[in-house]
Amino acid sequence: MLIRTAAGWKSRALVYNAPKGTGMKKLVPFGRTRTVSKALRLHGTIARDLGVAITAGEYQPGDLLTGEIASSEELAVSRTAYREAVRILAAKGLVESKPKVGTKVTSRDRWHLLDPDVLAWAFESDPDLELLESLFELRDIVESAAAALAATRRTTEQLDAMRDAIERMAHHTLATPEGRQADQDFHAALLAATGNPYIVSLTTGVNAAVNTTTVFKQRERPLPRDPVPDHLRVFQAVADRDAVRAQQEMSTLVHLARQDTPVPPRSKDRRTRIRPV
Amino acid sequence: MLIRTAAGWKSRALVYNAPKGTGMKKLVPFGRTRTVSKALRLHGTIARDLGVAITAGEYQPGDLLTGEIASSEELAVSRTAYREAVRILAAKGLVESKPKVGTKVTSRDRWHLLDPDVLAWAFESDPDLELLESLFELRDIVESAAAALAATRRTTEQLDAMRDAIERMAHHTLATPEGRQADQDFHAALLAATGNPYIVSLTTGVNAAVNTTTVFKQRERPLPRDPVPDHLRVFQAVADRDAVRAQQEMSTLVHLARQDTPVPPRSKDRRTRIRPV
DNA sequence: GCACGGAAAAAATCAGACAATTGAGCCGCA
């Protein structure tokens, strides 16, 4: 696949299908097999690969993608499949296509950065330190406010769900999938208690992205810290309907989670920023 | 267009194209002409119409859309165009399609509620009061925190941009397009000063949705309140690098904006059915 | 009961043609 940059042409070799009848095996460059759980379709895979490439900066904003016919031939897929992939990317604000002009990568401020897929794509390759920092900053803001809201609005059923999640989290550890699921469940229950669908929608996506990044940490160093007490403090505040304390405890929880997330390998500028109160 | 609900069939008459050669004029049911600025393509219009219908509750989560062939015939468009529209909706989490099953509306907690398009679609028909409330709640949380961040990080250039926007807002009023643009610019400048791309991405989308809703208020009652002093107070706090005051002033600003937004007239039955998890 | 395989339905993919949009260049006119 060729893309036209300001400085010339960049190439990118991807083949999704092989001509039939030949003994060639299918080449599956990026995903397709890697994503065992969801079984992406062809257009989904193409969209994902392109999305990862774009968010990784491989294609710069303003760059013009090769025409549909050429791209589809290069990828060995039909024009239909390629077009549907582009539609997906356009729906997420990553590209924009017009007749006679072509499909070009839009400027980053028009990307739907909080779209779950875009978030996942952006943190697929190697997460930019600054971006990760910004994400935790947002999470701190929203989720601690959510804890405050939950403290005033939670029902007993939601409280039970939170308690149950913590117990499961204590039983299995975060090293197991069940434990991580329990962690997710706790946050989901707390968010649901806010009664605000937008907060739920926002934070679930963000947390999912953060958690996939966090998987690395379990690989490198063993359990840096027991997360249960921190969660328990948040839970207790919500149970007591103490909004202020709930907010504070959640904020420290997020900060601790940030500290337990390893810094991505290559991080050029590491200037420290002042955090919100 | 027919959709299959739990209780039978619902119909929906849309025709996008007329057979050529006949004297029939093109019927343009929802948009296409209404959207003068952006000139949506066919697939974009279909996606928009379906998106509005889904967010309006016309199709309930779990409902199964008619098959591609039938739908495209009903709408008098090609299968390609219809499929691309569905891809767009799927990219925003509104529907999900599998072979042998069909395309079904997903449960609301999987919708990308903060996607700019979804937001616009949801507030297109008549905004649900509860949803509007939730949106302002989120806006209050995020934008006041953003003001605090901006107070500590802003550069003088960004400060100049904010001042300039306020001056323009004072000159033209909010009754004019230029004045509203200046309002947008002020908030954009403030958000940019946070240096957090996620906060920018989130809030610009939310504010756009809120502002389109707010357009109504200028029609019904004349200028309920001069917004300039409120904005000036936020500006002054940011200029003084006073994070706490900036946060407070922005919070009051959002609350005032909420009060100036009229309550939507009818909140018919767009209630979401409770579905098993 | 359960593993296995066949059938059918719907989306998914393919192929190739034709239409619509739009930017660029050209031309003529004041």
Add this chain to the structure above:
DNA sequence: TGCGGCTCAATTGTCTGATTTTTTCCGTGC
């Protein structure tokens, strides 16, 4: 010279109809 309108061509957009895959359902045999 400058500007308005015209034509042209490149690229996406749309259409049609066939073929392939995926997935559910259902039977069949163990």
